[in-house]
Amino acid sequence: MAYRPTEKTRAAKEQRRSALLTEATVLVAEGGFGAATVKAIAERCQVSVGSVYSxxxxxxxxxxSVFRRGADQELVAVRTAVSAAEGGANRLRALVETFAQRAIRGRQLAWSLLFEPVDPRIDAERLAYRAEYHALTTEILRDGMESGEFPHQHLKVTATALIGAISEALTGRLSPTHAVTTDADDADTVEAILRFCLHGVGHVDPEPRSTAAPLHPSPAEGPDS
Known part of the structure; x- marks a missing residue:
């Protein structure tokens, strides 16, 4: 008779797989994808290399899988912040501030998710998540145009430009070789990105107000941060 896994054995296997992903994500958050070798993951979980490959x-x-877990976590956080805001401008603020602040708090993990040279398969995952952010940004822009907060503009081009601007503006701050910065420096960076994005979509607000939590120094964020 062929072996059929029970609910209990399936749950146990999924739990072991999740534990491996958790430790792998911690390694990425500490030293990038290059640090998350199968051997290192096995040692952290006190299992054999063969067990990891199983x-x-x-x-x-x-x-x-590590990339998807980390990227999902960030996307959910941004979507939650955006859905809690009202109006095109406030929703754009929520997107920019939440994305940028979380990236700065977990610099190494954010750097790895956004910029670290990786295998083409992981690069394909990046493109998929970039498309998710593009769709969310397009939705925000469309709502802002319909409400009159934003002037009429090319949605696809503007959304692409905003996503690119946010990511590129964070490159220096997230780089592993970048000097340690102060809370004030990081807050100024987020504010500058926000102002640029608001002006870029034609919305002028002399006193942009924050919709995301203030920055606080913290260690590299793991999968549950």
Whole structure:
């Protein structure tokens, strides 16, 4: 008779897989994808290398899963902030501030998710998540145009430009070689990105108000931060 896994065995296997992903994500948050080797993950979980491979189709599959977990976490946080805001301008503020502040608090993980050279499969995951942010930004712009907060503009081009501007503006702050900055420096960076984005969509507000939590120094954020 062929073996059929029970709910209990399936749950146990999923729990072990989740534990491996958690430790792999911590390694990425500490030293990038290059630090999350199968050997290092196995050592942290006190299991054999073969045990790790029994849950993933190789190192690339594991790291792609780590990427999806981290990217999902950030996307959910941004969507939650955006959905809690009202009006096109406030929703754009929520997107920019939440994305930028979380990235700065978890610099290494954010750098890895956004910029670290990776396997083409993980790069494909990046494109998929970039498309999700593009869709969310397009929705915000459309709402702002319909309410009269934003002037008429090319949605696809403007959304693409905003996403690119936010990411590129954070490159220096997130780089592992960048000097440690103060809360004030980081807050100024987020504020500058926000003002640029608001002006870029034709919305002028002399006193942009924050919709996301203030920055606080913290260690690299793990999968549950």
């Amino acid at each position: 849950h993933f189709d190789g190192n690339t599959d594991l790291l792609a």
